[in-house]
Amino acid sequence: MTDRWVAVLSGGLSHERDVSLRSGRRLSAALRSAGLxxxxxxxxxxxxxRLRNERPDAVLVALHGGEGENGAVQSILELLDIPYVGTDPRACRRAWDKPTAKAELARAGLNTPEWTVLPQSTFRELGAQPVLDALVDKMGLPLMLKPVQGGSALGARVVRDRAELPSAMMGTFAYGDTVLAEKLIEGTEIAIGVVEESDGPHALPPVRIEPTNGIFDYTARYTAGLTSYQAPAELSAAATAEASELAVSAHRLLGLRDVSRTDAIVDAAGRVHFLEVNVSPGLTETSLLPMAIEAAGRSVGEVFSKLVEHTVGS
Structure with missing residues (x-):
């Protein structure tokens, strides 16, 4: 491979800064091992x-949350005419907003849990208790609450008891002014990475996620030993095929590019349900995409160096 000089962007000011720095360090080491x-x-x-003056051959965005996933940084790179690996700004915004992504996939006939969106202003204007009562009466329990935008399960809450709902809602509002309330699907949580090759996007082997406390929250994601993983996941052939098809469909329908990760859940009947998609998957020592890449018999350096070559050459 022709030697390339690339810049890896990480850190930033989002709640996920520390995770982003860890992803950036690991990705940088992998790229150096591949000769970049x-x-x-x-x-x-x-x-x-720095970018305007140094002008690397390509940029890789290892930012999580905020500007790294909502298209802001990608828009700046396009203004500077600097090639970058990953999804363009418009598609980033579609994927970043969870209800938008869910609606797009639901229109295409793909499974995703029933949901509703509740801005904080609704509670102020109509009263918290009537809104919460209407939510439970319509959707039942248990529910998953999460910010409509954001990653790493920050602000995510599982509610199984009606009495827990007010405090859980307030906890989620701490990470954004609008909450996505989703019916909780009980089952096996999985993540499916997608990497683009010369002939289009391909799904990597699904990774099974088993947090010790039953909830794959921020602490369980980034603290070694709190979650066990299985890569590739032991699923039925039908569920594996459906999960792979779901992830590739999400990648294509949302207009994503180069690499993505779809989070999903397999219910007791073996049906696969879309939860959300990530355009800048984590690359830390406990992150899911590197596990999937390794389960496919590849390395992070190989995969991302090929994406760099494709980006620079296109």
């Missing part, structure tokens, strides 16, 4: 000046 020259760049107020 790498500089690590924090997404701070000097970033545009």
């Amino acid at each position: 020259t790498v500089t690590e760049q924090d997404a701070d107020h000097d970033l545009l000046h």
Whole structure:
């Protein structure tokens, strides 16, 4: 491979800064092992000046949350005419907003749990208790609450008892002013990475997720030993095929590019339900995409160096 000089963007100011820095360090090491020259760049107020003057061959965005996933940084890279690996700004925004992504897939006939969206202003204007009563009467329990935007399960809450709902809602509002309330599907949680090859997007082997406390929250995701993983996941052939098809369909329907990760759940009947999609999957030592890449017999350095070559050559 021709030697390339790339910049890996990580850090930033979102709630996920620490995870992003860990992803950036690991990705940088993997790219160096594949023969690329790498500089690590924090997404701070000097970033545009550095990129404008240094102009790397390509940029890889290892930012999680906020500007790294909502298309803001990608828009800046396009203004600077610097090639980058990953999804373009418009598709980033579609994927970043969970209700938008769910609605797009539901229109295409794909399974996703029933949901509703509740802005904080609704509670102020109509009264919290009537709104919560209407929510439970319509959707029942248990429910999953999560911010409509954001990653790493920050602000996510499982509610099984009606009395827990007010405090859970307030906890989720701490991470955003609008909550996605979703029927909780009990089953096996999985993640399916998608990587684009010369002939289009391909699903990696699904990874099974088993948190010790039953909830794959922020702590369970990034603390070694709190979650067990199985890669590839032991699923039926039918469920594996459906999960792979779901992830590739999400990637295509939302207009994603290069790499993505779809989170899903397999219910007791073996049906696969879309939960959300991530355009900048984590690459830490406990992240799911590297596990899937390794389960496919590949390395992170190989996969991302090929994406760099495709980006620079296209």
